[in-house]
Amino acid sequence: MTRKWVFWLPVLVTVGLFAMFLVALVRPSDRTIASQLVGQPLPAFDAPAALPEQPGTNSRDYADGTPRLLNVFGSWCGPCIAEVPVLLKLQSMGVEINGVAVHDRSEDLARFFSENGNPYARVGLDVQGRAQMAFGSAGVPETFIIDGKGRVVGQHIGVITEADIPDILKQLGAR
Amino acid sequence: MLAEFGMAALWIAASLALLQFALGAVALQRQRPDLAGAVAPLAVAQATLCGIAFVTLIALFLRSDMSVLLVATNSHSAKPWLYKFAGTWGNHEGSMLLWVAILGVAGATVALFERSLRADTKIATLTVQASIALGFYAFLLFASNPFARVAGVVDGQGLNPLLQDPGLAFHPPTLYIGYVGMSAAFSFAIGALITRDVTPQFARAMRPWILGAWIFLTIGITAGSYWAYYELGWGGWWFWDPVENASLMPWLAATALLHSVTVLATRDALRTWTIMLSCVAFSMSMVGTFLVRSGILTSVHSFAVDPKRGIFILSLLAIYICGALIIFAMRVGTVAEGKRFDVVSREGVLVINNLLLSVILVVVMVGTLYPLGLEAFTGHKISVGAPFFNATTGPLALTLVAAMAAGPLLRWRRDEAAVLARRLALPIVVSIAALGVLLIATDDVPVLPLLGLVFAAGVGLASVAPLWKRNLARTPLFTWGMVLAHLGCAVSITGMAADSAFTKESLVPMKVGDVRPVGPFRLMFEDIQRVPGPNYDALQVTMRAELPNGDLVTLKPALHRFSNPAMVTNEAAIRTFWNGQLYVVVGDERAGGQWVMRMWWKPFVTLIWAGGIMIAFGGALSLIGRVHRSRTARKTNARAAS
Numbered sequence: 006m007t008r009k010w011v012f013w014l015p016v017l018v019t020v021g022l023f024a025m026f027l028v029a030l031v032r033p034s035d036r037t038i039a040s041q042l043v044g045q046p047l048p049a050f051d052a053p054a055a056l057p058e059q060p061g062t063n064s065r066d067y068a069d070g071t072p073r074l075l076n077v078f079g080s081w082c083g084p085c086i087a088e089v090p091v092l093l094k095l096q097s098m099g100v101e102i103n104g105v106a107v108h109d110r111s112e113d114l115a116r117f118f119s120e121n122g123n124p125y126a127r128v129g130l131d132v133q134g135r136a137q138m139a140f141g142s143a144g145v146p147e148t149f150i151i152d153g154k155g156r157v158v159g160q161h162i163g164v165i166t167e168a169d170i171p172d173i174l175k176q177l178g179a180r
Numbered sequence: 181m182l183a184e185f186g187m188a189a190l191w192i193a194a195s196l197a198l199l200q201f202a203l204g205a206v207a208l209q210r211q212r213p214d215l216a217g218a219v220a221p222l223a224v225a226q227a228t229l230c231g232i233a234f235v236t237l238i239a240l241f242l243r244s245d246m247s248v249l250l251v252a253t254n255s256h257s258a259k260p261w262l263y264k265f266a267g268t269w270g271n272h273e274g275s276m277l278l279w280v281a282i283l284g285v286a287g288a289t290v291a292l293f294e295r296s297l298r299a300d301t302k303i304a305t306l307t308v309q310a311s312i313a314l315g316f317y318a319f320l321l322f323a324s325n326p327f328a329r330v331a332g333v334v335d336g337q338g339l340n341p342l343l344q345d346p347g348l349a350f351h352p353p354t355l356y357i358g359y360v361g362m363s364a365a366f367s368f369a370i371g372a373l374i375t376r377d378v379t380p381q382f383a384r385a386m387r388p389w390i391l392g393a394w395i396f397l398t399i400g401i402t403a404g405s406y407w408a409y410y411e412l413g414w415g416g417w418w419f420w421d422p423v424e425n426a427s428l429m430p431w432l433a434a435t436a437l438l439h440s441v442t443v444l445a446t447r448d449a450l451r452t453w454t455i456m457l458s459c460v461a462f463s464m465s466m467v468g469t470f471l472v473r474s475g476i477l478t479s480v481h482s483f484a485v486d487p488k489r490g491i492f493i494l495s496l497l498a499i500y501i502c503g504a505l506i507i508f509a510m511r512v513g514t515v516a517e518g519k520r521f522d523v524v525s526r527e528g529v530l531v532i533n534n535l536l537l538s539v540i541l542v543v544v545m546v547g548t549l550y551p552l553g554l555e556a557f558t559g560h561k562i563s564v565g566a567p568f569f570n571a572t573t574g575p576l577a578l579t580l581v582a583a584m585a586a587g588p589l590l591r592w593r594r595d596e597a598a599v600l601a602r603r604l605a606l607p608i609v610v611s612i613a614a615l616g617v618l619l620i621a622t623d624d625v626p627v628l629p630l631l632g633l634v635f636a637a638g639v640g641l642a643s644v645a646p647l648w649k650r651n652l653a654r655t656p657l658f659t660w661g662m663v664l665a666h667l668g669c670a671v672s673i674t675g676m677a678a679d680s681a682f683t684k685e686s687l688v689p690m691k692v693g694d695v696r697p698v699g700p701f702r703l704m705f706e707d708i709q710r711v712p713g714p715n716y717d718a719l720q721v722t723m724r725a726e727l728p729n730g731d732l733v734t735l736k737p738a739l740h741r742f743s744n745p746a747m748v749t750n751e752a753a754i755r756t757f758w759n760g761q762l763y764v765v766v767g768d769e770r771a772g773g774q775w776v777m778r779m780w781w782k783p784f785v786t787l788i789w790a791g792g793i794m795i796a797f798g799g800a801l802s803l804i805g806r807v808h809r810s811r812t813a814r815k816t817n818a819r820a821a822s
Contacts, residue, residue, distance in 0.1 A: 012509040015456070016502055019463075023498045025549070026470075028556040030490045108741075108748070133769055134748075 042141060042157045047075070047149070050136035052105045052129020055114050061129035062103045068155035072177045073101040075149045076125070077137055079109050080117035082145045084164045091165050092124035098170075100177065103127045107137045107145055150176045183248050183327040186236030190277075190327070193229035193284065194317035196222055197310045204307030208300065208374065216303045220291035223306050226313065227284035234268075234281040237326055241268045249330040250274060257335050258715050266349035272489075273326035275352060279469065280316045282353075282360040287313065290364055290389070296810055297368075297385040304371030305364075312363055315496040323492045347407045355400030355427055359465035361393025362430060365437065369458030370504055373511040378451045383444035386458075388806050390441055394434045395799040401427050402792030413750035413765045415780045417679070417788055420569045425548040426468035429541055433461035436537040439530045447527055447592055449518035453534070459508060463501045464541075470497055522594035529587040536580040543572045574628045578635050581673065584666055585642035604642060611638030625681045632677030640670035657805025665798030672791025678760075678784035687767075689774040699781025701762060702726040703735075708775065716740040721766050721775065723753065737764045737777075761785050 042048070047064050054061035067073070076092065078085040092102055104125040106114055111130065131137055140149065143162075150159035150173060159176040161169065200222040207216035240248050241264050244257040254271040255264055269275045287309040294302055320326065368386040372378050404427060409417040418424060437457040443450045470493050521527040547564045554560050589603045614637035618630060625633075643666035646659060684699035695704045707722040720738040727733065735753035742749070755762040760783035767776035 012512045016505040016509060019501050019505055025553050025556050026494055029552050030494060
C-alpha cells in the first residue's frame with residue numbers, strides 16, 4: 006500500500022462536487038433567460054376582442070408613438086390575480102396596458118374583471134396560445150415593455166410587484 | 181386525527197432508528213452480543229412504523245383530506261382515485277416519505293432474511309442502515325413534514341396533468357425501490373469494512389441484494405423510457421434529460437458492481453474495487469434523488485423546492501458519501517489484496533466491463549453536471565444534449581457489448597486467446613454477414629446505428645453460446661438468467677439502432693379528407709371532434725391507416741385541455757405491429773381547419789423495451805437461482821454439522 010493517497014482521491018472529488026452543488030444552490034440564481042425579443046420589433050400577432058365592450062389587440066397597435074405594456078395573462082392563473090392591483094396602480098399613473106389572455110374564455114374573463122378590476126385598455130383573446138408562442142413567453146403572467154415604435158425594450162417574467170414599478174416606469178421612459 | 185397519527189408513527193420510527201443505531205454501535209464497539217440481539221428486531225419495528233406512516237399518508241390522499249397541506253396543494257377531489265393514490269408520491273414530501281419507508285423495509289428485509297453473513301457484519305450493516313435512516317427522518321420531521329395541517333382550503337390544486345397517467349402511478353416507486361435498495365449494498369460494504377470482513381463469503385451474501393435493487397432499477401428505467409416515449413409525444417425514447425441520467429448513473433454503477441461482486445464471490449479478487457463500487461452505486465442513487473428533489477437541475481421531472489431543504493439534503497448526502505469514502509480510505513489498507521488472474525480470463529474481461537461501465541458513468545456524469553458547474557462558477561448557461569451523449573457513450577457501449585459477448589465464453593483465472601477466437605468465430609461470421617446484408621439492402625444508415633445492428637447480431641448469438649452443448653435441464657437458473665439478460669441487451673440495442681436507422685417521419689398540416697404516406701402506410705385524416713373527459717376537455721382526431729396489405733386500422737390521437745391546473749397535453753396514438761409502431765400526434769391548429777400532424781413509422785422500436793424487460797427478467801431468474809442455491813447449501817451444511 007505505497008500509494009495510499011490514491012484512496013483519498015474519491016473524497017476529494019466528492020468534496021469538489023458538493024462545493025459545486027452548494028454554489029449552484031445558494032447563489033442568488035437568476036433562472037430566467039432574457040428574451041431574444043428585447044431590442045426587436047414586437048412579432049406579428051392578432052388577439053381578437055375578448056369582451057364586447059373592449060377592443061382586442063394586434064401587433065399594429067404598438068407603433069403609434071405611445072410606449073405601453075403588453076401583459077400576457079389568464080383568468081385561470083392565480084398569480085395574475087395578485088398582479089391586478091399593481092397593474093391598476095400603473096394604470097392610474099397613466100400607463101397604458103394591453104392584455105392578451107391565453108387559453109381563456111370570454112365568460113371567465115368577464116368574471117375575472119368584475120372580481121378583480123380591469124387594468125387594460127385593450128384585451129385580446131389568445132385561445133390557442135399562438136400569440137404567446139410568438140412572444141416566446143413560457144408562462145403567465147409575463148409583461149413586455151414596448152416603446153412608441155413598437156419595439157420590445159424590456160421583459161418582466163412573473164408577477165409585477167410594487168417594487169418593480171420604478172424600474173418599469175424607467176424602461177417605459179427610455180425610448 | 182389521522183394526520184396526527186401518521187406524524188406520531190413517524191416520530192416513533194425515528195426514535196427506533198436512533199436506538200437501532202446506538203445499540204448497534206455500542207454492541208460493535210464493546211463487543212456486546214446481548215445488545216446486538218436487539219438490533220434486528222428494532223430494524224423490523226422501525227420499518228413497520230414508517231410503513232404505517234406512509235399508509236396513513238395514502239389514506240389522507242384517498243380521502244381528499246384538504247385540511248392537510250400536502251393533500252391540498254397536490255390533490256383535487258375531482259381526480260380519479262388512482263391519481264389520488266399516486267398523488268401521494270407525486271410531490272416532494274410524499275416521495276421523501278416513500279424513500280424512507282423503502283429504506284426501512286430494505287433494512288427489515290436484511291434483518292429478517294440475511295443468514296449467510298457473519299453475525300457482527302450483519303449488525304454493522306444494520307447500524308449503517310439505521311444511520312442513513314436517521315438523517316432522512318430528521319429531514320422529514322424538521323424540513324419536509326408531510327402531515328402539516330392547513331386551515332380553510334375547500335379544494336386542492338390538482339396534480340400536474342403530465343403526471344396523471346397510470347404508468348406514473350408505479351414508475352417512481354419502482355425506481356425508488358431500485359435506488360434505495362442499493363442502500364443495502366452500501367451498508368453491507370461499510371459494515372464489512374468496519375468488521376474487516378471483505379471476503380468471498382461476504383460477497384455471496386451481498387450479491388442477492390444488489391441483484392434485487394438492480395432488477396427494480398432496470399424495470400424503472402425501462403418503464404420511464406416508455407412513459408416518456410408515449411406521454412411526451414416527441415417520438416423519442418431517451419432524451420438525456422438530467423433526471424433520466426440521474427437514474428441511469430446508479431444503474432451503470434450497479435451493473436458494474438453486479439459483475440465485480442461475482443468476481444469477488446467466485447475468485448476472491450477485486451476486493452477494494454467492489455467495496456468502492458458499492459459506495460458509488462448508492463451515492464449515485466442519493467445524488468440522483470437529490471438532483472431531482474432540489475430543483476438544482478431543471479427538467480420536466482423536478483419539483484421546485486426551497487433552498488433550505490436543498491441545503492439540508494446536500495449536507496446529509498455530504499455526510500454519508502464523504503463519511504463512507506473516508507472509512508474506505510482509512511480501512512482500505514486492511515483489506516488484503518485479492519487473488520491474481522490473467523488478462524485473458526473471465527475476470528480479465530469483467531475488469532474491462534467494469535472499466536467501460538465506469539467510463540460511461542463518468543461521461544454521463546460530466547455531461548449532466550458540466551452545465552451546472554459552468555453556471556455555478558462563470559454564470560454561463562449552456563446545455564449538453566443528445567449529440568454529446570450519443571457520440572461519447574455510443575462507441576463505449578458497443579465496446580462494452582463486445583466484451584459482454586466474450587466474457588461468459590472464457591474460463592475463470594486463465595484461458596487461451598486462440599480458444600476464445602474459436603468460440604467467437606460463429607458470432608463474428610454472423611456479424612460480418614449482417615454488415616454485408618445491411619450495406620447491400622439499405623442505404624444511408626449512419627455509422628453508429630449500423631454498428632449497433634451488426635454488433636447486436638453477433639452478440640445476440642454469442643450470449644446464448646454458454647448454453648451450447650450443455651444439459652439444459654441441469655443448467656443452473658443463474659446461468660439462464662445471465663444468458664437472458666445478455667440476450668436482452670442485444671435485443672434492446674437492435675431496437676435502438678433500428679429506430680434511429682429506419683424511422684420514417686412525416687410532419688404535415690392536414691385537414692379532414694387528406695391522405696399522407698408514412699413509411700409503408702397511408703394515413704387519412706377522417707374526423708376531429710370534442711370529447712369531454714373526467715377532468716379535461718379532449719380534441720380527438722380520427723386517423724385511418726391503410727396497411728401495406730390493404731387492411732385498415734384506426735388511430736385516435738388527442739389533445740387534452742386540463743382546467744385545473746390549466747395545461748394542454750398531447751395524447752399520442754400508438755399502434756403496435758409485430759415489426760414496429762405507428763405513432764401519431766396532433767399538433768397545432770392552422771388556418772383553414774388544418775391540424776399539424778406528426779406521424780412516425782418506427783420499425784422494431786418495441787425491442788428497446790422488450791430487451792429491458794428481458795434484462796430485468798434475467799436478473800430475476802439469477803436472483804431466484806442464487807437464493808435457492810445458498811439456501812440448499814445452508815441446509816446441507818446444517819445437516820453435515822449435526
